[in-house]
Amino acid sequence: MDVENLTLGYGPDEPVVSELSLAVPSGQLTAIVGPNGSGKSTLLRGMSRLLAPRSGRVLLDGKDIHQLPARELARQLGLLPQGPVTPEGITVAELVSRGRHPHRGLFARLTSDDHQAIDDALAAVELVELRDRPAEQLSGGQRQRVWIAMVLAQGTQYLLLDEPTTYLDLAHAVDVMNVVHAAAHTTGRTVVTVLHDLTLAAQYADHLVVMGAGRIAAEGPPAEVLTEELLAEVFGLRAKVVEVGGAPVVVPDRTLVP
Amino acid sequence: MTATTEVAVKPRTVVLAAAFAVAAVVLALVSLSLGTTKLPLDEVLRALFGGGDSGTRLIVIELRMPRVATGLLVGIAFAVSGALLQTLSRNPLASPDIIGVNSGASAAAVGVIVLAGTGGGNISGAAERIGLPLAAVLGGLLATLIVGLLSIQRGVVDASKVVLIGVGVAAAANSLVAWLLVIGDVTDAGRAAAWLAGSLNARTWSDAVPVGLAVTVLLPVAMMFGRELEALVLGDDVASSLGVRVSRVRLALLVVATVLAAMATAGAGPITFVALVAPQVAQRLARTDRPPLLTTAMLGALFVTLADLIARNGLQVLQVGPYELPVGVVTAAAGAPYLLHLIGRQQKGR
Numbered sequence: 001m002d003v004e005n006l007t008l009g010y011g012p013d014e015p016v017v018s019e020l021s022l023a024v025p026s027g028q029l030t031a032i033v034g035p036n037g038s039g040k041s042t043l044l045r046g047m048s049r050l051l052a053p054r055s056g057r058v059l060l061d062g063k064d065i066h067q068l069p070a071r072e073l074a075r076q077l078g079l080l081p082q083g084p085v086t087p088e089g090i091t092v093a094e095l096v097s098r099g100r101h102p103h104r105g106l107f108a109r110l111t112s113d114d115h116q117a118i119d120d121a122l123a124a125v126e127l128v129e130l131r132d133r134p135a136e137q138l139s140g141g142q143r144q145r146v147w148i149a150m151v152l153a154q155g156t157q158y159l160l161l162d163e164p165t166t167y168l169d170l171a172h173a174v175d176v177m178n179v180v181h182a183a184a185h186t187t188g189r190t191v192v193t194v195l196h197d198l199t200l201a202a203q204y205a206d207h208l209v210v211m212g213a214g215r216i217a218a219e220g221p222p223a224e225v226l227t228e229e230l231l232a233e234v235f236g237l238r239a240k241v242v243e244v245g246g247a248p249v250v251v252p253d254r255t256l257v258p
Numbered sequence: 259m260t261a262t263t264e265v266a267v268k269p270r271t272v273v274l275a276a277a278f279a280v281a282a283v284v285l286a287l288v289s290l291s292l293g294t295t296k297l298p299l300d301e302v303l304r305a306l307f308g309g310g311d312s313g314t315r316l317i318v319i320e321l322r323m324p325r326v327a328t329g330l331l332v333g334i335a336f337a338v339s340g341a342l343l344q345t346l347s348r349n350p351l352a353s354p355d356i357i358g359v360n361s362g363a364s365a366a367a368v369g370v371i372v373l374a375g376t377g378g379g380n381i382s383g384a385a386e387r388i389g390l391p392l393a394a395v396l397g398g399l400l401a402t403l404i405v406g407l408l409s410i411q412r413g414v415v416d417a418s419k420v421v422l423i424g425v426g427v428a429a430a431a432n433s434l435v436a437w438l439l440v441i442g443d444v445t446d447a448g449r450a451a452a453w454l455a456g457s458l459n460a461r462t463w464s465d466a467v468p469v470g471l472a473v474t475v476l477l478p479v480a481m482m483f484g485r486e487l488e489a490l491v492l493g494d495d496v497a498s499s500l501g502v503r504v505s506r507v508r509l510a511l512l513v514v515a516t517v518l519a520a521m522a523t524a525g526a527g528p529i530t531f532v533a534l535v536a537p538q539v540a541q542r543l544a545r546t547d548r549p550p551l552l553t554t555a556m557l558g559a560l561f562v563t564l565a566d567l568i569a570r571n572g573l574q575v576l577q578v579g580p581y582e583l584p585v586g587v588v589t590a591a592a593g594a595p596y597l598l599h600l601i602g603r604q605q606k607g608r
Contacts, residue, residue: 074501090547
């Protein structure tokens with residue numbers, strides 16, 4: 001997946017993302033981080049078809065995503081927006097089955113392929129036992145895993161996730177990130193996720209993209225990218241960066257604040 | 259195969275739809291048997307299948323059947339319209355009677371009654387037969403268009419604004435109606451006022467046929483969009499990334515919902531609360547994540563038929579007098595408490 005000179009914005013306002021280019025590494029987990037308003041969610045919308053670019057293009061296996069038919073694209077590229085609203089009266093398995101939409105005919109019942117994809121997705125997020133429970137009764141962390149199972153069931157090679165760990169406590173966030181990591185490393189998908197937690201991003205990402213003011217401020221392996229200088233420059237954050245398990249950990253240090 | 263819950267059509271919704279359909283037909287037959295001349299049910303059935311004496315056939319088929327058929331059909335049309343609008347806006351309060359579709363259709367229809375009226379209380383046959391439904395559809399579409407345009411935020415319709423703006427548009431259309439009633443000839447205005455309460459009294463086949471056509475064409479169309487509606491329930495962004503062309507589907511279904519409500523309004527006046535209540539009750543009973551279309555349709559038919567039965571015979575049974583109520587009074591009496599209940603639920607944040 002390649003992003004070429006992408007400029008994105010809303011209405012007549014100043015562009016939120018300008019002239020951004022990014023080569024997404026295949027079969028790996030790429031995390032996009034950046035301060036609030038740096039354009040990371042907007043970039044993700046532009047990388048799917050939720051936002052049409054003002055200029056530039058996004059290529060999927062060499063083809064512009066805006067040239068592909070909607071269904072065709074939906075079989076290759078899945079996206080989970082931030083904070084999806086779980087409807088009342090839907091079971092876990094039903095919600096996951098909605099991910100099969102782009103593979104199904106007008107009135108066709110679920111095929112054995114569909115059932116297999118749903119079962120695999122439920123197994124991947126470890127919610128097989130809860131499949132017949134109403135989704136609204138689940139905890140926040142479980143519910144988020146149901147949504148991830150929904151996009152996994154879509155069976156796409158490319159997966160975009162917008163802040164999948166928002167509002168989750170650390171333990172549940174780690175559960176979610178384990179699933180996301182496995183989606184790249186066990187099943188070989190190309191996964192791009194926006195994250196706001198720098199430490200979580202650094203622990204899980206193979207490739208870290210740091211955005212600042214609509215552009216890429218730095219990208220590369222987390223250990224190389226996430227430095228104290230970068231935090232000061234892009235985030236305006238005075239913090240220590242220490243190493244845990246080979247990945248950088250950001251620790252705010254109030255003695256550094258003047 | 260353990261997977262049973264994710265089939266597209268749940269058995270529960272089909273069973274409910276069948277039960278509502280049977281109940282609606284039974285009540286329709288009862289309705290056909292009641293009136294100034296009371297007929298036994300077997301005579302009604304015989305007349306329906308072409309038997310019996312010509313007098314009975316005249317009463318059943320020419321006099322009573324148009325009213326009963328109009329009731330069943332507007333029930334279906336209003337209910338399906340409400341189900342579509344509630345699903346599209348993900349808001350149980352969004353129904354054509356709340357967001358101004360019925361009011362827009364009414365204003366246009368009253369315009370035809372009053373402005374084309376001869377003062378004798380009857381507008382000419384062709385103007386009524388074609389002009390009224392046509393004006394209602396145009397008025398309904400105009401109201402929908404205004405609500406849609408005013409709800410646009412960042413280039414897309416903001417579903418959370420639709421209800422509030424719709425209430426405003428409904429108020430504007432209603433004041434237009436009030437003005438038309440004031441300037442209109444007194445007989446025309448009287449006729450319009452009776453129609454506005456939502457009445458099935460003195461319906462003829464020319465009222466039933468246009469609604470019947472709308473339902474025959476548009477209910478299947480709406481049901482063909484079932485898969486897309488299923489995705490839209492999850493939000494526009496999710497639906498879009500599942501390959502649904504959200505704007506196109508939304509526009510198509512908005513037009514379907516508007517035409518259904520407007521044709522029903524043209525047929526029997528703006529009967530309120532059917533479009534609001536039937537989809538919600540059907541959804542609760544079927545335990546689905548959106549109003550199931552066929553179940554909602556059958557419940558709408560049942561609701562209007564039952565309400566009309568009460569409207570026609572309720573006061574006599576209570577021995578209050580020989581009067582007949584407009585059916586809209588009965589649906590409102592049943593539906594208004596339900597509306598308050600829904601608002602209460604919404605404010606509790608569910």
